[in-house]
Amino acid sequence: MVNLELRRDRIVARWRDKKTEWVIEPRYWRNPTIGISLLVILPIFVYSYPHILTMFTTANLYAAIAIPLALQMLGTGRVNFGPQLYLGIGGYTAALLNLHFGWSPAMTLAATIAVCAVIALLLSPTTLIAKGLYFSLITLILPLTFLDVTYIWGDIFRGEVGLVGMSPLLTFDKVSWNYIAYYYLSLFLMLMYLLFCDRTVRSRIGISMAAVNENENVARMMGVRVDIYKVFFYVAPSILTGIVGWFIVHTFRTFAGVTYLPLDFMTKILIIVIVGGRAFLYGAIPGAYLISILEDSLRGLGPVNYFVFPLILIALIVFLPRGEGLWGLYKKRRPRDYFPKLHVRRE
C-alpha cells in the first residue's frame, strides 16, 4: 500500500521501505531537463504546421543571439546595443563566399568564424576605451553604419533586397522534414550556446567575470587580468553571434541587411535579454519564444502590427517584475543581479 504524506513544501510517497519525494514548488524541479525535453518533443505536436516550426526555429535563433549577448554583458560590464553587427558580418561572409566562390557551408563556417574573430579583435579595444554609455552608443552606431555600407555597395551586398539562393545545410525529399531538421539544428545550436555560456559563468572564469562586472578597479587589484577578460568576452560572443548569421544564410537561404541590421531587430534582441530577465542566460529562451510567438501572432493584424508590436513590448517591460522579467515570475527569491550599469549620470 502506497502512503502519501503532504508536507509543507513536498509530497512524500512511501511504499514498504522505499521513499520518494516530490517538491511542490516548481523552482526546485529539474527545470532545465524538463524545458529541454519539452523543446525536443515540440515538433511532434506541430510537425504538420511548417509556419509554426519556422516560428520556433526563429525563436531558437533569437535565443542563440541573446544568450551570447547576455554573456558579453556580464563579462565586459558593458551593454552592447549592436549585437546584430556580427550577425550581419557572419551572414554576409557566408552568403558572399557561397554565392560568388561556391564555398560549401563547412568552409563558409570556418570563414565566418575567422572574419568575425578578426573584426571583433579589431573592435575589442572599444571595451577598454569606451565606458558605460559611450560603449553602448558606439555599438549602437556600428551596425547602422554597416547597414549604410550594404546600401552604398548595393551591387555586392544587396542590402535592401537581400542575397538569395545560398546552398542549404540539409536537403530532404519531403519538405516538411526540412522544417523539422532545421528546428532541431537551431535547437542544438542554441543549447550548445547555453551549455557553453552556463559552464563559463559557473567556472572559475565566471567568478573573475563577475568581479570585473562588479568593479573593474577592485578586480584588477585582486589580480584579475581585466583587459584580457574583456577582450575575450567581447570576441567569443561575437563569434557565436556570427555563427547564427551563417546558420540563417544556409537555413533560410536569404539574407538582407535591411532585415537584420536596423534598430527594430536590435530592440527585439535587447527586449529578449531584458524580458527574459536582464542577462540571465536561461531567461533568454522563454524571452525569445515569447517575442517570436508574439511577433508571429500579430502579423494577422496586418500593417497595424508594426505599431502594436512595440507597444506590447513596452507593456512587457513595464508590467513584468522590475529587472527580472519572466525569470522573476519563475524565481521568487531575488538573485544576484550582474547586469552592468550604464552611467551617464555621475555617481
Added chain:
Amino acid sequence: MSNILLQIIIYTVIWGSIYLLISLGFSLICGVLRIFHLGYGVVFVLAAYVTWFFMENMHLGLIPSIGLMILVQCAFALLVFYKGVFQRYLEEEEVLLTISILVFLAVAHLANYLYPVTAGVSIPSTIIDNVLSIGGVTIDYQMIIAAGVGILVTAIYVLWFMKTRIGLIIRAISQNLPAALLMGANVNRMYYLAMILSVIPPTICMIVIAPFWGVDPFMGMSLLMTAMLISILGGLGNLKGSIVASYLIGFIHASVSFIFVSRFMGLAALIVTLVVMIYRRGGIFAGETLW
C-alpha cells in the same frame, strides 16, 4: 578648385547650422537630465505629421497647425517621455533607453500606417522659393534661412543659459546635481523646463527644412543618428562641444560630398568620431557640463 573650396565653406556653414538645430535639444537633455534620449527622433516625426494632420484633417492653416503641433509636442515630451519613462526608469538606464527606442518605433510606425510615403505628406513652409548664386555656387534660399534660424536659436539658447537666473540654475544642475539640490534648486521643475526647451529647436528645424529635406515616417532615425554623433563627438551634454561638432560634421559631409562621393559622408563622419573618441575619450569638450 577654388569653386569646390567655396562650395565646401558655404555648405559647411549651412549644414553645420542645420545640424546644430537638430542636435541642440538632444545635447540639452543629455547635459541637464544626464540621460541619452534615444526617443528624440519622435520630435521630428511629430513635428511633420501632427502639423500635416491639423492641416489635412482639421483644415487649419499652417500657422495654427504649427501652434497646436507645438502643444502636442510639449505634452508628449512631458507626459510620455518624462513622466512615463524618464522618471520611472532614471536609475535603470538600459530599460530607459530600450523603452525610449520602442516609443520612437511605435510613433514612426503609426505615422507610416496613417500616412504612408504615398500619402505625399509635405509642409508648405517655404519662405523664399528661389536660389542664390555666390561665385558659381547655387544655394536654396530656404537652406540659408534654415541655417540663419539655426544660428539664431542657438544664440538665444546660449544667451538665455548664460544671462538669466533660470539658465544659471539649469547650468548648476548640469554641473553638480547634489550641490544644486542643497542650494534649493527645484530640480523637478527645471527638468520639465529642459524637456520643453529640448523640443523647440528640432521642431523649428523640421518646419524650416521640410521643403528641401523631405518628409517620411522614418526620417527621425537618420536625424537621431546625426544628433547622437554630434553629441558624442562634442562631449555628452556640452553645448560648446555640440556647436564645434556640428560644424565639424558639416565640414566632413561637405568635403566628402564635393571632393569624393556624397554616399560616403555618413561613413566618414562616423570614422572621424571613432578616431576622436579613441584619442579623446569624452569627446572634444569632455567637461560633463552644459557650458
